[in-house]
Amino acid sequence: MNTAGRITGIGQGGHITLAHGGGGTAMRALIDDVFLQAFGNDPAVAQEDQARFPLSRFTAEGDRLAFTTDAFVVEPLEFPGGDIGTLAVCGTVNDLAVGGARPVALSAAFILAEGLELATLRRVVASMAACARAAGVRIVTGDTKVVPRGACDGLFITTTGIGTLPAGCDISIAGGRVGDVVIVNGTLGDHGAAILCARGDLALDTAIESDCAALNGLTQALLDAVPDVRAMRDATRGGVAGVLTELAEASGVTVRIEEDRLPIRPDVAGLCELLGLDPLYLANEGKLVAVVPAEAAERALAAMHAHPLGRNAAVIGTLAEIPASGRRGDVRLVNRLGGQRVVTMPMGEQLPRIC
């Protein structure tokens, strides 16, 4: 947040103008009034172009630094269960968390369209601040650009996160082994379904909310109970199908999923049936796929069930040998009659701008 301390104020109403991205007094007022206050940054620190940390956050022998970034372009900006700000914070926290890292700090870069309502921006920034606080992470540096009306659709946010990765923690999408079990922490497809309904094209009246949530508390609880988690990934774009096909291929196994065991909300299942969508491919923003050794499955489930974000956790399948007739990277969905179908990697997301 490069700004000096003088607060000139931008008022409560109004809209974003090109000057708010111009590096001058208007931008400084925006940063002081909207960002620094919400994120609780010290203006004297914020006027530097970089955040600085003592490395005492990384004290244990063998600790490593984890580093991840995501751009968020969701449409609409606000939807039941969250907004682009909650997505931006939770998404990046989750990318760190599923690798076993403890999130330390985030940066946030905003691309604003001229004409965006300041009230909208304030709400989104307040969501980011609240999510960050809840996840125990600070937003420490940022940037703001404004593009003319028509050059960008409202508001894009890119968050980047750094975290500490303890020695010996080497969770990898290639870490699954034959015999391991596959667990998800709750109902699938809620985010995708919520966005679909929020777009309003369908004139459907549903109570489906996005599952958007920061998973670092849950992953920590899981790792405390089962230090040898083999693989973990949040199931965002491409859904659980996307994660499982990557896992199957990277780990060199076949993933067998039992359709009966997939936790799906009845209203999400109904929406999928109505529209011919597959909940396995719908995006989630507060769901992870964890692969653990079979003997740790009960411990993993117990740890998840004890956490508010894992109450509906369930074992959904297992990792098996690649059959003689099979291809590396196959995911097989077994239905209640014992029939099987191959779940393929999606070509693209069913809904553009899902996150």
Next chain:
Amino acid sequence: MNTAGRITGIGQGGHITLAHGGGGTAMRALIDDVFLQAFGNDPAVAQEDQARFPLSRFTAEGDRLAFTTDAFVVEPLEFPGGDIGTLAVCGTVNDLAVGGARPVALSAAFILAEGLELATLRRVVASMAACARAAGVRIVTGDTKVVPRGACDGLFITTTGIGTLPAGCDISIAGGRVGDVVIVNGTLGDHGAAILCARGDLALDTAIESDCAALNGLTQALLDAVPDVRAMRDATRGGVAGVLTELAEASGVTVRIEEDRLPIRPDVAGLCELLGLDPLYLANEGKLVAVVPAEAAERALAAMHAHPLGRNAAVIGTLAEIPASGRRGDVRLVNRLGGQRVVTMPMGEQLPRIC
């Protein structure tokens, strides 16, 4: 770069489609073919959603971590002297470097418009790779989103950088003291002038190129020669005027600049005269303002002159007491006849989408 190893190929021609941002096979092909190859990332590492570093990069007692982010929305995407990719790498490297940090790694998040030519993306990514190599920094993690035609204008890139900040290095915009001298490393306003001409609205035929460059080699040479640099800042949006007004206010001094000493290319000066622009406010992308104690000025200049990016370095002014009649934060430009005018902080950038 979250992708698995299978390379399906996207061909040489073609355009970006929504599927390229959907988290499926199309996105994986884009990442494999365009990003990983250019950035030299290991596909096995790239398929994780985070980059991981040993902290052996931060070994000296007291080392800190520096962390900075910037979004780039420049228009046009390509211009004489660079493109949005060179800006994205140099801009973030420079934000680290002017704080005294040594850049270690960058992340890059891309927002692509449906319909963007793949050839354009390939050129931009090649520029990023070349700049990163030249600056000695690696692009280690990333993200790609695609928005429908009309929701974004071509291509936006957000880069985030981490670096090591040695113990005792506390360069700050508030660090200037009365008597210090103000140095710039070369001609002012080249980037702003180049973008203005590249937009083509003026039908001017000039040879002005952007000064876009990574300054970490230069800042390192300067800090080796003058460890007690007081303040340093790259003069991007808002130009040198923006930096000096922030410096004057944060440091509690008056900045006196001598007009005669400002290094300005004759063609940039001519363009400014023609259009009524002030080169002090024009954006730079390879220029920094450094404040050093008066007794270190010669050493600082010698170190800069010996570096290819500092050949035209010049002392342009000094820091003085705030006069009884003055206001905290004044920057005064003294012309060749001894007349003075106050340089105010710009309200906004003269040219939107300059970076």
